[in-house]
């Protein structure tokens with residue numbers, strides 16, 4: 195890790211900060227229709243995922259986005275790889291992944307505060323290829339967002355360049371909407387127990403009490 199962070203922590207952090215260059219582009223779309231396995235956005239783009247449809251069912255607005263931390267981390271990872279510094283390469287790769295997730299987390303929080311109001315927020319976010327949403331739908335997100343503004347392009351095989359980028363969608367939960375219907379997590383009802391993307395344990399009596407406690411903490415009725 196010394197090769198990344200340098201001898202002093204502060205100079206290492208400065209070095210990483212220098213190569214992380216967050217950029218993000220987004221589009222807010224009205225949700226025209228939600229049925230069992232798809233979501234139709236204004237303009238007629240249809241996102242085909244039953245789980246996304248279930249999560250967005252109570253929302254009026256969807257936020258589509260493309261975010262990146264730029265190519266700097268990738269270049270550094272490649273340099274470390276060429277020099278055979280595998281541990282440093284691995285650690286920087288993890289830092290890059292966490293950094294781009296943090297960029298989107300901050301953005302999502304800001305959008306929830308701006309458009310959801312005091313008692314609103316956002317749904318879980320989904321990316322193409324995640325859960326039951328086919329990776330091919332990546333093109334639809336890129337058709338809705340000005341990805342050039344974020345500095346991200348899509349290859350014919352649907353990979354994003356720079357690699358440390360995230361695309362996806364989440365819904366806005368507006369103040370006044372019944373939150374017990376709005377904050378939905380499909381993992382609670384999903385049988386794919388070994389899914390690596392699972393965000394909650396499957397519903398069970400013990401998980402149910404956890405969910406109840408959380409609902410109580412949010413003031414759901």
Ligand code: SF4
Pocket residue numbers: 245324325326380381382384385386387389390391392393
């Ligand atoms: S466990 Fe969750 S993330 Fe995985 S497929 Fe099921 S609903 Fe989707």
